[in-house]
Amino acid sequence: MAGKVVLTYFDGRGKMESIRWLLTVAGVEFDEVHLTTRDQYLKLLNGGVLMFQQVPLVQMDGMNLVQTKAILHYIADKYNLHGKDPKERVKINMYAEGIIDLMEMIMILPFTADAKPKLENIETKAKERYMPVFEKALSEQTYLVGGKLTYADVLLLEGTLMLEEKFPSILADFSNVKNFQNRMTKIPAIAGFLQPGSKRKGQPDEKYVKTVMEVFALSKTPF
Known part of the structure; x- marks a missing residue:
């Protein structure tokens, strides 16, 4: 093992x-x-x-x-994807857990009898609660925390791709997040994945x- x-x-x-x-x-x-x-x-x-x-x-x-x-x-x-000190790590964890909350709402959709109201709720929360946080963070630097790639960035990419599968134009008003997504997908390991x-x-x-x-x-x- x-x-x-x-x-x-x-x-x-x-x-x-x-x-x-x-x-x-x-x-x-x-x-x-x-x-x-x-x-x-x-x-x-x-x-x-x-x-x-x-x-x-x-x-x-x-x-x-x-x-x-x-x-x-x-x-x-x-x-080495978790920040250099406790202050960076707690910021990384907060961002990561926010996007995890959003992704988990999408994960349960296949097990939901009536997905339509849940989809509407996800779209509203993504636009009003979650994406504005990431849009602001990414207006200040290339990555979410500390100017380097962390696991929160990886989860954000995963989450935004999941959102676009359900709502193709959802990042239209979040140019920083969209630019981040485009940069991330050019990383060789991610491009291959x-x-x-x-x-x-x-x-x-x-x-x-x-x-x-x-x-x-x-x-x-x-x-």
Whole structure:
């Protein structure tokens, strides 16, 4: 387990996708184990590797890592993507957790019976609450914190691309964010990750939803 990094999750985005993004930017190769049956999940539970009985699970450096934010922090700390001191790190975490909040609203859409009002809420909050914060931050420097790439920048790119999948013109009034996005996509590791055939996952489909429901033995969508 101390060798190559192994990710255990569904064959889809969900909470693992930000981890895939960050490992890719850090230049870390990883393998994936995709959960497709409930038996696989029960085996993980019985094996004691899921501290809170939840995935994502990331096996790296001899550890079984769970809880998405903790995993992101570990990777960011290890690969110098988390700021130079506590003041920078707390700013990075605030920006990162803001975009995570927004992305999680998008993540639950496939499991929602009536997505239309949720979509309207996401669009409103993106325009009024989240994007103005990033627009202001990026008016002052190339990256969000400290003038260098951090994991918050990686998550912001991921989040804005997710938004544009739902609302193609949403960045029209946020030129700093759009310019940031364009710069980020030119970073070689990111440019490769955005190409077809990479380990980036596509938008969740019915098969993904069905698999998640079956693995967790859910009889109806939870939202």
